[in-house]
Amino acid sequence: MTLQQVIFIILAIAVIGSALFVVTTSNLFRGALMLIVAFFGVAGFYVLLDNGLFAVAQVMIYIGAISILIIFSVMLTRGMQAMIPRNAQAGSVAIAAALLFLILLLAFGPFRLVVDLSGVPILSALFRTESARVLGGVPWQFANREVPETYIADFGRALVDLNQFLLPFLLVAFLVDAVLAGAIYIARQRKPAEVIAEREAIAKEEAEELAALQPQPNAPTLPQGAIASTADH
Amino acid sequence: MGLQNAINGIPLEWYLIVAAALFSIGLYGVLARKNAVAMLMGVELMLNSVNLNLLAFWRYLAPESAAGLAFAAFVFVVAAAETAVGLALIIAVYRSLKSVDPETLTQLKL
């Protein structure tokens, strides 16, 4: 076993373990912390995949930004801690998730499972090719090459290349605009009654101020010092 | 076992299995939790597993192409945007209903 394999297994255990903790704990704050551990483990996977840029970006975006937002909202919605962590359909969902994992494992795992579909009327027509009748052990077209030294610059160039990702790149900016506008509107929105009360209070205050500002024919304007002393008494 | 195609001694399937596990756990988190914030955490786990898959395929199948990187980057962006709006909604709902359980959200207005 090479060192990299050992590191991979440690990371895998950390990620899966903390992910399981996240979805089962009733203490949401600790759940958020374990989520950060999972994010960190995924950043470790990116390093093993020779992608330092995304490892660092993962730390920056997921740990530095998204988990901060999550922790903030855990704190803002406190009092929800003592609740039962699972809803009614948790049991069936667990079975479904386990089934999904099993299917994915069979489909993309290292196992080869030959299924003979030739006798089945519709399926045999649907899956013509040889590989489709074999479940798992997908024959990937491996590149067997190193990551180029300049992959960061290549990525940057592709992002602003009209023939590649310029359009989604620009759309990101507009998406961000929409997100900011929407989130500010939602998060700052108050109950209608509150808003009405506030508006009324402001209107009242303004009316009072206006009334106070009406020039009174009998009262000549006093110098500033006199005003201050009157206000003191 | 395709070990001759392994990079750093790790076959591609290992990443796929971890990502599949992460995705299933995230799915369980989304569907089985009673707290909306916890459900969002499940979504984050699922998005992470997707990104892990994207970058694993990028590394093993097309390391020169920027497509895998660009898609992963856009997943980052969309994940951040989704979290921001989702949590803003949860906070708004919490302030008016004092609850973060999606099952209590039975009205169309707050």
Add this chain to the structure above:
Amino acid sequence: MRTDFAFVGVMIVSAALLMGVTLLAASFLRPKKPNTAKLSTYECGMETVGDTWVQFRVNYYILALVFVLFDIEAILLFPIAVAFNALPLFAVLNVVLFILVLLAALLYAWRKGALDWE
């Protein structure tokens, strides 16, 4: 690439170990005579009232939100900055557009008073 990052891993592990050992050593050296008053939450001599429940400002959340959006911008702009010398003028103008659209978002938040600290 991965060997570059190996040192980061070593650094994190050894920092955690060294600091952990320091904490452990301190735990052997220091006295330990706890009593109820010592273990109570510090609140300037007052008894703690209620849970640590404070009504937080949503303001904090909105600031975090604006920060997240600029963070997203960074992850896309850093690779572009590395590639900058080889970019044609058209691409640069698009990047400028990208930044200006984000600046518009900031100005919108400003106008809406989200950046005010009342």
Add this chain to the structure above:
Amino acid sequence: MDAITNLLKIISDFVAELIRSVLGFSPLLAELVTMGIAAVVLITFAALSFMGLTYVERKVVARIQDRLGPNQAGPFGLLQPLADGIKMFTKEDTTPATADRWVYNAAPLVIAVFALATYAVIPFAPGVVGTNLNVGVFYVLAIGSGSIVAILMAGWGSNNKYALLGAFRTVAQLIGYEVPMLLNVLTVVLVTGSMSLIDIINHQTLADGNPGIPHILMLPLPALVFLISGIAETGRSPFDLLEAESEIVAGFHTEYSGMKFALFFLGEYVNALAVSFVFSTLFLGGYAGPILPPYVWILLKAALVFFVFMWLRGTLPRVRIDQMHALNWKFLVPMSTVNLVLVMLVLKLFPTSESAAQAFGGLLVTPWVQTIILAAVNLGVLFTALTLAARAARRFRQAEEEMIMRRRAANLAAAKA
């Protein structure tokens, strides 16, 4: 002469060679042990400089404020850090009964580890660097966000109102000032075309066709904003709102004492020193410099930056929280964004390399001319921003005065009636 210049390099090579000869049977093990020793040396350097800096800072600030500073322990109080260390080690450490024990105890560890991890990429001399990441600056920025999590952990784990409020305030400050930092590091990356700290230093040295211009001349505005946001990021005065004693006791580390408190303190100083090192690397040319050996240069430059930190601490009053946020979001961030755009345009319109000029058009200029144009644009942006801010502030004051006058008039009318 050569031996002195490359002293650090020679020592590190010698140690690596020694380990390789002892552990020759396993190259992997030798490599790991070498890395481990390098890590321990870096951490020890950071910890020792933390102890030294506490003393120096107290002395310098005391002198600025016309006091003596520590002068009892040893000659000139030189043993003061040692006395502090012994005190920290032997002080009783309490964990509040209501605290979330795991979170509470892990927080200081996390903050210290993330602060120390920054040193993995700082270059001290040619060939003497923990690791030369090709995403170096990005790594420095990202690893800084780890301390934000640690602060939230400390605030939550203590189960204390002051601690939690302090943590919220601190986090709002840290994430806020990370934005101008990002934007201004981006300008440096634009100019350099690389995120590696070594490449950034090489771009500022007089070798292989480089003009040897420190970035501070080219980008004075980013340097200034980086310095300001660096101070805010490390929570130092005048941005030390996180420990405004009169408002929130000691902020997020209210409940901590003994060694755990010392780790928070260490994290703070180590971060401040890391910011000084990164600033020297990004804007002052890092270890590059004439006559003196490179490791002396980087230490001198970092010491200079840290002295500026201490100077500001000794002279400026603490800013208010609303001023702090307004300075960031309404001044630094828009200004940095506009500056970023203008730097991009200048770099494209006035290229220094012939190939770029031919390929994309633009006026071919020498590096010095480009530097002057960039600096002029930078200062223009700064001047415009300052003028606009001054005008806005004047209008704000006038509106406030008007309101006070109206109130007084209203009071007067009420008193008359």
